[in-house]
Amino acid sequence: MTAETSVQTSDRSRLLELIKDLAVVHERVTLSSGVEADYYIDLRRITLHHEASVLVGRVMLALLDDAGIAFEAAGGLTMGADPVGNAVMHAAAQAGRPIDAFVVRKTQKTHGMGRQVEGPDVSGRPVVVLEDTSTTGGSALTAVEGVRRAGGDVRAVAVIVDRTTGSKERIESEAGVPYLFAFGKEELGLA
Numbered sequence: 010m011t012a013e014t015s016v017q018t019s020d021r022s023r024l025l026e027l028i029k030d031l032a033v034v035h036e037r038v039t040l041s042s043g044v045e046a047d048y049y050i051d052l053r054r055i056t057l058h059h060e061a062s063v064l065v066g067r068v069m070l071a072l073l074d075d076a077g078i079a080f081e082a083a084g085g086l087t088m089g090a091d092p093v094g095n096a097v098m099h100a101a102a103q104a105g106r107p108i109d110a111f112v113v114r115k116t117q118k119t120h121g122m123g124r125q126v127e128g129p130d131v132s133g134r135p136v137v138v139l140e141d142t143s144t145t146g147g148s149a150l151t152a153v154e155g156v157r158r159a160g161g162d163v164r165a166v167a168v169i170v171d172r173t174t175g176s177k178e179r180i181e182s183e184a185g186v187p188y189l190f191a192f193g194k195e196e197l198g199l200a
Contacts, residue, residue, distance in 0.1 A: 017071045024064040025192060028055055028170065033197055042145040048199055050170050052141035056092035065093060066100030068191050069167060070108075073097075073137060076189055078165045082131055084111035085139040086152040093139040093169065111136070113152040125155040132160030140168045146176035146183075153184045165189055170197065 031054045038049040055061040073080065084094035094110035101108035111128035138152045149166045156163055164187075166180050171190035180188045 020064050020067045024068050027061045029197055040144050044144055050142050052169055056141055062096050066096030069097050070100045072189055072191050073167055078137060079135055080137045080164050081134045082109040082111050082136045083139050085113055086148045087112045087114060089141040090139045093141055113155040126159040131156055134161060135164050136161045137164055138166045142170040142172060143168050143176035144172050144174050146179040149180055150183055
């Protein structure tokens with residue numbers, strides 16, 4: 010095992026521990042998709058946490074690198090994806106890599122510059138769409154559509170936690186790009 014692989018394993022293990030401790034809430038909830046669940050994974054407790062956010066950036070960057078996804082910018086539908094994109098941008102900067110972040114609005118603005126994708130221009134650039142977690146894939150697909158309308162070349166969709174509820178299949182089918190995730194719900198003890 011190389012030193013880099015050892016650090017990635019350590020980062021991933023610690024992030025998993027933090028997600029289990031801070032983000033998994035065991036109670037009946039209705040998800041944004043309208044689906045009811047016996048647990049909620051509140052990843053904002055992770056992506057906005059002083060220690061965990063650093064790990065999110067490094068783990069997601071390693072996930073994308075290990076999959077061979079080349080990209081210049083990362084982001085997704087506001088608000089769940091915003092801190093994930095920023096974490097990846099900062100992790101890349103620490104590694105000496107120029108990766109920008111972007112934010113996708115649910116709909117195009119009707120004032121100002123009328124943009125749906127905010128931040129550095131994505132037109133003609135290889136990008137990844139990020140999300141904290143996904144149930145139906147709807148938020149990620151909205152982001153993919155917005156980025157493509159803005160001229161971005163979407164290379165993959167990546168999430169921190171996959172709930173194993175069909176997002177992977179839907180995104181790969183409808184968007185035609187790979188769907189990657191750092192953790193499955195089984196790893197969180199939610200099988």
